[in-house]
Amino acid sequence: MLFNSLAFVVFFPVVVGVYFLTPHRFRWVWLLAASYFFYGWWRWEYLGLIVASTLVDYAMGVKMGQQPTKEARKPYLWVSLAANLAMLGTFKYLGFFGETFNAFASYLARDAALDVPSLVLPVGISFYTFQTLSYSVDVYRGHKDAETHLGIFALYVTFFPQLVAGPIERSRRLLPQFHKEHPFDMKLASSGLRLMLWGFFIKCVVADRMAPYADVVYANPEAFGGAATWAASLAFAWQIYGDFAGYSLIAIGAARVMGFRLMDNFRRPYFSASMGELWRRWHISLMSWFRDYLYAPLGGGKKGPVRGMLNLLIIFTVSGLWHGAAWTFVFFGFTHGMLLIFGRLLKPYRDRFWKLFERRATAEVAAAGGALPIAAVRRATGIATTFFLWLACGQAFRTASLGDAWTMTKRMFVVPEGVYTSPILPGFDVFDFGLIVAAVGAFLFVDILEERGKSLDERLAAMVPAKRWAVYIVISLAIILFGSYGAVPFIYFQF
Numbered sequence: 001m002l003f004n005s006l007a008f009v010v011f012f013p014v015v016v017g018v019y020f021l022t023p024h025r026f027r028w029v030w031l032l033a034a035s036y037f038f039y040g041w042w043r044w045e046y047l048g049l050i051v052a053s054t055l056v057d058y059a060m061g062v063k064m065g066q067q068p069t070k071e072a073r074k075p076y077l078w079v080s081l082a083a084n085l086a087m088l089g090t091f092k093y094l095g096f097f098g099e100t101f102n103a104f105a106s107y108l109a110r111d112a113a114l115d116v117p118s119l120v121l122p123v124g125i126s127f128y129t130f131q132t133l134s135y136s137v138d139v140y141r142g143h144k145d146a147e148t149h150l151g152i153f154a155l156y157v158t159f160f161p162q163l164v165a166g167p168i169e170r171s172r173r174l175l176p177q178f179h180k181e182h183p184f185d186m187k188l189a190s191s192g193l194r195l196m197l198w199g200f201f202i203k204c205v206v207a208d209r210m211a212p213y214a215d216v217v218y219a220n221p222e223a224f225g226g227a228a229t230w231a232a233s234l235a236f237a238w239q240i241y242g243d244f245a246g247y248s249l250i251a252i253g254a255a256r257v258m259g260f261r262l263m264d265n266f267r268r269p270y271f272s273a274s275m276g277e278l279w280r281r282w283h284i285s286l287m288s289w290f291r292d293y294l295y296a297p298l299g300g301g302k303k304g305p306v307r308g309m310l311n312l313l314i315i316f317t318v319s320g321l322w323h324g325a326a327w328t329f330v331f332f333g334f335t336h337g338m339l340l341i342f343g344r345l346l347k348p349y350r351d352r353f354w355k356l357f358e359r360r361a362t363a364e365v366a367a368a369g370g371a372l373p374i375a376a377v378r379r380a381t382g383i384a385t386t387f388f389l390w391l392a393c394g395q396a397f398r399t400a401s402l403g404d405a406w407t408m409t410k411r412m413f414v415v416p417e418g419v420y421t422s423p424i425l426p427g428f429d430v431f432d433f434g435l436i437v438a439a440v441g442a443f444l445f446v447d448i449l450e451e452r453g454k455s456l457d458e459r460l461a462a463m464v465p466a467k468r469w470a471v472y473i474v475i476s477l478a479i480i481l482f483g484s485y486g487a488v489p490f491i492y493f494q495f
Contacts, residue, residue: 168289
């Protein structure tokens with residue numbers, strides 16, 4: 001079931017209403033049934049995978065909880081890891097590895113082709129698998145007591161607001177909330193609905209309005225010149241940000257209406273002054289997962305700078321593969337890992353440059369009777385550079401092949417390819433362009449406000465009722481009148 005669908009518009013208020021009318025001791029039953037229904041709306045037969053994952057991790061968690069030492073818990077951890085990774089590998093990566101093997105065999109002129117089955121990728125399998133894996137590891141490490149209530153644990157795995165695209169919650173944060181009683185709280189419910197409203201705006205009015213242009217250029221990069229390619233890269237940057245941040249806000253808001261707190265997943269990543277900072281602000285639940293459950297076990301940066309950079313490259317390459325079973329995603333992750341490594345290597349030189357610049361520029365400006373905000377200039381330069389790198393190095397995430405990614409990169413940087421050989425905005429009239437500019441402008445304006453202080457939710461809560469409701473009406477009308485509707489799934493559903 002999609003958040004941006006009529007089915008969800010009916011489903012959500014019914015779930016919330018019955019939830020608050022149900023006695024606390026039975027609420028988990030209702031939420032679990034609603035979550036299974038939510039997922040089964042897509043394809044009910046894939047509920048078996050979630051149930052299997054739930055039963056395995058519940059049983060292994062209970063067994064680990066009965067063991068006195070980590071060494072005694074280790075066999076049960078391995079069973080949990082093997083079962084979950086086997087399911088994920090079969091449904092998401094079997095075809096990819098089979099096709100890669102066949103391509104390599106063909107290159108070597110060997111007649112050893114594998115018959116690769118075509119399997120439907122279960123929606124959200126990467127998300128709920130990582131969520132259950134984190135639980136197993138936390139119990140193994142002794143960071144979390146094993147959950148003995150099977151129904152509550154099943155709800156932790158399947159909680160519908162964040163089931164199919166996160167945030168990837170930690171058991172230490174989410175599981176205790178299912179045990180607590182949550183009476184209806186008007187302030188909390190209002191906060192959740194505000195988050196959902198803004199999430200629908202940036203999904204339907206920003207992301208989905210950007211999608212047609214990005215789709216046209218990325219589908220046939222050979223047909224467009226450099227200016228159109230840069231414009232498509234910019235469009236996709238705002239599309240994927242609006243799409244996934246919008247989903248996350250709707251998920252967080254839906255949970256908050258019922259009294260549950262989910263972690264933030266985005267913190268205005270396009271205001272980052274370095275690639276490292278951007279990735280600390282982008283898909284926070286995933287990147288913190290890789291930090292805690294892969295980077296740290298590999299040694300992190302504790303075994304020297306070279307080992308630390310190698311570990312960084314490993315987690316970003318793996319994160320690329322997590323996003324999709326294709327070499328384009330692997331290359332995207334590897335590229336961004338290299339960008340972070342170069343950023344670390346160049347940091348001493350950047351610091352030296354800015355110190356020298358500060359001494360000279362400050363002296364010259366002071367002599368003229370003024371003052372130069374060096375810190376602000378440096379941050380603005382870092383933000384512009386980071387966003388440029390994000391646009392320039394993100395083609396592989398969206399293109400169908402590495403060849404298409406290379407074509408787009410050439411179009412962007414090699415002038416002889418023809419910067420103005422095609423329309424910059426094919427198929428877009430003045431109204432479309434104006435609407436996109438206005439929508440992105442509103443999105444950017446809110447991000448600026450939040451970067452400078454209070455969140456949109458806090459600002460709206462502090463307004464007088466008349467002004468607050470005026471904002472609600474304007475945003476709602478924008479969604480109704482200018483939102484792009486139809487079967488436009490969230491991009492991260494494919495992961």
